[in-house]
Amino acid sequence: MIPVTSFAGKTVAVFGLGGSGLASCHALKAGGAEVIAGDDSADNVAKAAQAGFTTADLRAVSWSNFSALILTPGAPLTHPAPHWSVLMARQAGCEVIGDIELFCRERRRHAPDAPFVAITGTNGKSTTTALIAHLMKVAGYDTQMGGNIGTAILSLEPPRMGRVHVVEMSSYQIDLAPSLDPSVGILLNVSEDHIDRHGTLENYAAVKARLVAGVQPQGASIVGVDDIWCRNIADRLDQAGKRVVRISVKDPLPDGIYVERETVVQASGGARNEVARLGGIGSLRGLHNAQNAACASACALAMGISTDTLQNGLRSFPGLAHRMxxxxxxxxxxxxxxxxxxxxxxxxxxxxxxxxxxxxxxxxxxxxxxxxxxxxxxxxxxxxxxxxxxxxxxxxxxxxxxxxxxxxxxxxxxxxxxxxxxxxxxxxxxxxxxxxxxxxxxxxxxxxxxxxxxxxxxxxxxxxxx
Missing domain, CATH: 3.90.190.20 (Mur ligase, C-terminal domain)
Known part of the structure; x- marks a missing residue:
């Protein structure tokens, strides 16, 4: 568990008591905060009470003492309308954030240089997250994997040097993490999805873009550029002075990483270097998995992993259940x-x-x-x-x-x-x-x-x- 010390001595409302919500309650309490927990589900409220947390109908309490609302990603922040808890928090002047934001604040407080890889995209993010975590383990890192892929981020071990956090993030989670600042950020792709929660495709793409826009100054923003949304995002990051690594599985790139005839190629300044081969790897079959592998390879290279270790990691990747x-x-x-x-x-x-x-x-x-x-x-x-x-x-x-x-x-x-x-x-x-x-x-x-x-x-x- 990662104790959340940034709210020590303060009172915090937590709405949504599923896995990540309960993990947030435990982490906040361990860090010295007072937690008032609520949910629309009576069963979830009962589970939180059994775990020793103070529960309440957050509609019926005063919000004047709350320093923040920690919101489950499942509750709408903006569309089709803000959740009632969001409206109450805003009226009281409380910030509305999620568990990813709590992690980011703890990392900055205690281990700002600890490696933190964040992955998002409409498709492929779980496979890419699992593949990167696998590559990190093969390279000898103490690897913590979680977020949208399964384990709540605050249930992982705390950040420290030599330990890498590899975290999958949905657009809902990014929306609740205003200071998201990974050392390596990956945006795989953007296509139409979750419009009911973001209103328009433009809004959805803008939320996804925040993950790679927030990368630390010495880090790497890895962006798949095979769709127009991500191409534009990569261009804007370039203009803002970010270190952008473009990824393509459709076309060779003059500068970036692309896949050609089942080979991952790194191009820079006119030079071309083969860094890995994907042929015969059943867990990475198909063009979509080639994109996942190319983005994971870019991350591995940005983390200083050798091409031999990268190749060994790709070949030994078992794949994920329910994904090819x-x-x-x-x-x-x-x-x-x-x-x-x-x-x-x-x-x-x-x-x-x-x-x-x-x-x-x-x-x-x-x-x-x-x-x-x-x-x-x-x-x-x-x-x-x-x-x-x-x-x-x-x-x-x-x-x-x-x-x-x-x-x-x-x-x-x-x-x-x-x-x-x-x-x-x-x-x-x-x-x-x-x-x-x-x-x-x-x-x-x-x-x-x-x-x-x-x-x-x-x-x-x-x-x-x-």
């Missing part, structure tokens, strides 16, 4: 769990990675559906559509792609496996990459992916991928 996870193989049919593909852009990365796909898609639809995936339709031998989006997706596929409305995942897996085996294709792939949220049938994408894995591994003759 090779679940098993039966005969020549490969089963791939990409349940984290919760929007069309993420699903495009998975579809681009294989040639003969029996595609399981659907769930709670997002804006735009799968209309942007038409260039990948020739790769799909048949689609198996589930959840609320099934009919909408069927209408989009039309006569261009054979499809069926399977409705549920168990039916889709069984039918896709049957058809893939009967296809006579050399390397057919049954791919779960839903292009949808899971919330119509599953509580989260992890549960959906675990269900897919269980269905696959329960089939006779399925063997793990070695």
């Amino acid at each position: 996870e090779q679940v098993g193989r039966r005969g020549n049919v490969l089963f791939v769990n990409d349940s984290k593909g919760t929007n069309a852009d993420a699903a495009a990365h998975a579809l681009s990675s294989f040639a003969d796909i029996f595609w399981i898609a659907g769930g709670k639809p997002k804006q735009g559906g799968i209309t942007g995936l038409t260039e990948y339709f020739p790769r799909i031998r048949k689609a198996y559509l589930i959840g609320e989006a099934a009919q909408e997706f069927a209408d989009t596929l039309g006569e261009r792609v054979p499809h069926e409305i399977s409705e549920t995942l168990d039916v889709a897996v069984a039918n896709a496996a049957r058809d893939a085996e009967a296809s006579g294709l050399i390397d057919p792939v049954v791919l779960l990459s839903p292009a949808c949220a899971s919330f119509d049938q599953y509580r989260n994408f992890e549960i959906r992916g675990a269900a897919f894995r269980d269905l696959v591994t329960a089939m006779p003759g399925v063997k793990p991928v070695v």
Whole structure:
């Protein structure tokens, strides 16, 4: 745990008592603050009370003694309207921040030179975070990984020299961290997502940009430049005098890091240097994972890691569950769990990675559906559509792609496996990459992916991928 000393002797309101909220309560109390905790969920309030914290209905207390509101990222800060706790805090003149901001303040107080890597982007941030943490461990660092990827940041060990914090951040978390200042900041990409929470794509991109704009003066701002939003962000950082490392998997760069024929290349001043090879690394299959690997490589190089260590780390990376996870193989049919593909852009990365796909898609639809995936339709031998989006997706596929409305995942897996085996294709792939949220049938994408894995591994003759 990281004790939060910046509010010692003060009273702080904490709203949202899930994992990160409770971690914030523990860290604030350990640092000498008085915590008043609240939540809209009676169950969460009860858990906080059982843990020994003072709880209250924050609507019914005086805010005059509060120094700050520590807000869960799940509560809206601006759109579609500020959460009621935000309005009360602002009326009382309290700052509204999150647990990432508390970490940043503690790091500046106690170990300002301790390495801190922050990663964001619409897609790929979890894989990139896990890959960087893996590379740091291979290089011998005491590595702490957390944030949006799982472990609450304040539940990690405190910053110190020789210990690196590798932290995934959502736009919601960045919004609550006004003094975010990593030593290495990574912005992978920006595409349409979370507009309900930011109002416009411009606002969303601006929040993402803050992570790389806040990098410490001697640090590195690593920016994927294969979309117009990030290209503009990189240009603005350059103009502001930041050290920018541009990343591309689409085009060679005169200055930056790019991927060409499964090779990570570093270019500078006309010189070109191959720093790593990605060929044959199953956990980093596909163009999207090439971008993840290129950004992770740029981070490793910025941290002074040798190219030999980098290559060894890339080759030994096991990958993440639910992100192009090779679940098993039966005969020549490969089963791939990409349940984290919760929007069309993420699903495009998975579809681009294989040639003969029996595609399981659907769930709670997002804006735009799968209309942007038409260039990948020739790769799909048949689609198996589930959840609320099934009919909408069927209408989009039309006569261009054979499809069926399977409705549920168990039916889709069984039918896709049957058809893939009967296809006579050399390397057919049954791919779960839903292009949808899971919330119509599953509580989260992890549960959906675990269900897919269980269905696959329960089939006779399925063997793990070695």
